[in-house]
Amino acid sequence: MNQMAIAALKNQYKSFVQSMFDEGVLDNQFSQLQDLQDSSNPNFVDEVITLFCNDAERIITEMNRYLNYQNVDFSKLDSHVHQLKGSSSSIGAHRLKLACVNLRQASYERNKEECVEAFNSIRHEYCLLRSKFQFLMQIERRIVALENNQQ
């Protein structure tokens, strides 16, 4: 019974990840990171996701702060976007990375209105990504719990 439940959950996990690839939310870099998870490193993906989300939320909070000033410090804003672009690329968060590219362009043009619009897009993409990551991690934890019960 447990075996069937585990198999079903693993299929659900695999399908959900594929849907994230299909929607462009994730790219190949994420699957490369999944390959690094093995018995000697069983929580690698979970740890990477948690670390990424903590980092991203900190950066997004800072960007929001800079954009709320009447006179935006575009240079400081840009350095934060640059950082988020790098970490998004590194985890395979494709659409979030593209949203960062758009904000960098708006920041380079010193166009506050476009920066705000681009920032809202970043926030939207991040929230979407985070909720999908949370769902994935929930499935994974259920798999681990069932596998531990079997042993």
Added chain:
Amino acid sequence: MAPAADEAKSGNGGQIQRPFTFNEIVLRNRLTALVVDGDNFCRLLQQGILQAYGLQTQTVDNGDAAVELIASGAKFDLILIDMLLPILDGLEATRRIRAMGVNCKMLGVTAFSGERERQAFLAAGVDLFVEKPLGPEVLIPILRELDGQYPSI
């Protein structure tokens, strides 16, 4: 043999072909690496990737700390260094490391993608300019070369 082109296309449900995967290599020697990145996530991720291959990896979060570490006598087979770093940027840190006579493999791993940045980082002394993310198609041939398995392409 040159790797086949990666046909992963996000957003259209295309098949993903992976000429290299991260877990495709076994190193014979104990290699050492230094990761220099001001971003917490990127630094720890790169460390995690290198450690998964068995590299003994240290990290620092700014260019000045990297220079001081190497000046203190620490030796590495591989250095991954970002361009935008606090205190001392990656370009100047790379110049100072090379000026100390350090000849190890240095990869400039950065979120910058422009030709101007590429030329500047190469001129500073990195062997290869890599736009993030650092993928296995770049890393594996280099690790094999460092491990003496065969020259990188």
